Amino acid sequence: MWRHIASNFLTLLVVVVFLLGGVILWGQSQYTAQGPHGDPICLRVEPGSNMRIVSRKLESEGAVTSGAIFRIGADYAEKSSDLKAGSWLIPQGASMSDITDIITRGGASSCGTEVVYRIGVTSAEVVVRELDTATGRYEERAAFDPMAEEVSAPAIFERVRDQADTRYRIAFAEGITSWQVVEGLKVVDVLEGDVEEVPAEGRLAPNSYEVRAGDSRESVLTRMAEAQAVILAAAWEGRAEGLPLDSAEEALILASIIEKETGVAEERRQVASVFVNRLERGMRLQTDPTVIYGITEGRGVLGRGLRQSELRGATPWNTYVIEGLPPTPIANPGRASIEAAVDPDSTDYVFFVADGSGGHAFAETLAEHNRNVARWREIEAERAGN
Incomplete structure (x- = not known):
């Protein structure tokens, strides 16, 4: 009798193990399979968020088939604690594994809102743009002259300034003088510090530079000078x-x-x-x-x-x-x-x-x-x- 019971128990245990293994394999295939979402989405991860909150957002957007499998997969990959706040572009059909990698790797936000400070030779402009996930292009939402006394910043600008994942960029026009660069940096209100001395003329590379709130104005000038030195050295080396x-x-x-x-x-x-x-x-x-x-x-x-x-x-x-x-x-x-x-x-x-x-x-x-x-x-x- 006891032998019969033991035999049945072993048989049941084998079946359970077999079924459990099947469930695990099925879960792994679901975690790495192409996602159901037909369009890219911009997923915003708030500071202090966690994988449970994120999985619910993904479920509501139709980007994952199961929030539970998404969380378990992230735990198994030991990435749950690496979640990064920001706005992340989730491509069409991204797998749960892909999404986990996107929202845990860090770096600058890849979608959402961008504030561009355009510093020209004769003018300055602040532009608020948002990524259109359907086209993959940033669309202008508002623009204003930061130097105009009678023009106030639009409401959207004030709103995005309070968002931790807003990206900031400064675009300098070619042909701008060093004095104009320094004057232009004064209107970039996310930067800090004064500029002690106007850099030598010609030594700053006019280009587009991504900055973070709290960066110093001097640090931007340093980056511009370093970039121009590299460009000039390479050009002179290859001169006719x-x-x-x-x-x-x-x-x-x-x-x-x-x-x-x-x-x-x-x-x-x-x-x-x-x-x-x-x-x-x-x-x-x-x-x-x-x-x-x-x-x-x-x-x-x-x-x-x-x-x-x-x-x-x-x-x-x-x-x-x-x-x-x-x-x-x-x-x-x-x-x-x-x-x-x-x-x-x-x-x-x-x-x-x-x-x-x-x-x-x-x-x-x-x-x-x-x-x-x-x-x-x-x-x-x-x-x-x-």
Whole structure:
């Protein structure tokens, strides 16, 4: 009798173990299988949250088939305690295993709200954007001028400022001066600290930089300076042969002039060729942006046309008066202008003038240039008459 009972018990135990193993294998397959959600979602994990709260959100969004399996899987992977607060983009069809990895790996939030401080040459703007998970693009929700006295920040800006997972980014325009960078940083109210000294002109890389609330303004300048040093060193290392430039510093000066002369990407190397040809022939550069810099020294914009007396006025930067390059850059050039300065097009151009389309008309001879100038004067007169 006892043998019969023992035999039945062993049989039952084998069946239980077998069933348990099957359940575990089924749970593992569910945890790693493609998720049911047909669209990406933005999952916000609040500070102080836990896997139970997160699993309920995922269930309500239809991103997981079972919150219990999600929690058990995270526990088994020993990731439950690694949950990170933030807004996380969960791709379409992400498995529970994928989701666990996304919300525990850390780093900057990958979706949700972003505040962009755009620092331009003549203006500044704060833009609040949110990620549209359907398109994968950030859509603008609000924008305002932080320097305007009569404009108050929109309600959405005040709201997102209280969210711990809001991302912040500063976008600096190419051709901005170092003084303008420092002034622009003053309106980025998530940063802290004062700037002791305006950095040397040209030594800051205009680009987009992600920052965190509480970062110092000096730390942003350091990052910009480090980035520009890397860009300049790489460009100078790969420079074309035979350039009339003696150093990377001279290349930076030339790049800053190119940056201020054209906003058309396709003609940067043509503009560079004009100045290189003039340097090789001993001609003065005769470029208006250097005259303007001699007047303002990078502190703001001139806001009017140049006078004949200013074109003739002696300053260290007036290339209508001085020979060769000015002593310093006149702005902070972007990567493309630096690369154009060290690798110009091969042309015989020594003149250029605006052509009315936003670009320039180039010429090899003075006669051809005078015709281009006459055409430009006609365009100006037509526009003034309309």
